[in-house]
Amino acid sequence: MIFFGWGGKSLSKQVSPQHVVVRTYRYFHLMFLFRVAFKYSYQLATAGPQGWMHRPMSDEEALQALGGEHLSPNWWQRFSIWILPVGIAVAIALGNLATLGS
Template sequence: MIFWSWGRRSLNRQVSPDHVVVLTYGYFTLMFIFSVAYRYRYQLATATPQGWAARSVSDDEALQMLGTRPLVPNLWRRFSIFLIPIGVAVAVLVSTAVS
């Protein structure tokens, strides 16, 4: 049974006909449900006759190209693993309050 997994994923958004902003990030998943995303890195991919050429860009430069809609993983993918210790703390508080 696979209990955890980790790796890298990416999201992308086209900002012009020849340019795409790509966000790559690391993730850790527990039981395919709870996860955390970390280490964000932006790249600008440009279409060329030979294929896609990518170069790293700073966070500020990527956010400028993306405009008002930032490119980030959803809240569940970023922070859901923190629900486990919160759930344990709530269970302990409830059990001590009951007894």
């Protein structure tokens, strides 16, 4: 069973018939359920006679091309791994409160 892993994914939006804005990111996961995403970057993909050509874009340039829209993974894919330590801390705190009350 694979307990943890990492990789990369991308999100894209077509902004014209020849141009697509692509946002790539890296992620780390535990058991494919809890995940954290990081290291975001934008690229502009342009269709050409030999295929797609990519060039890096700044965040400002990408937001302008996207009309102010952000391409981001959903909140679960971005922050769900933090639920584990917070849940453990809450469980410990509740356990300590229960022992103090008795």
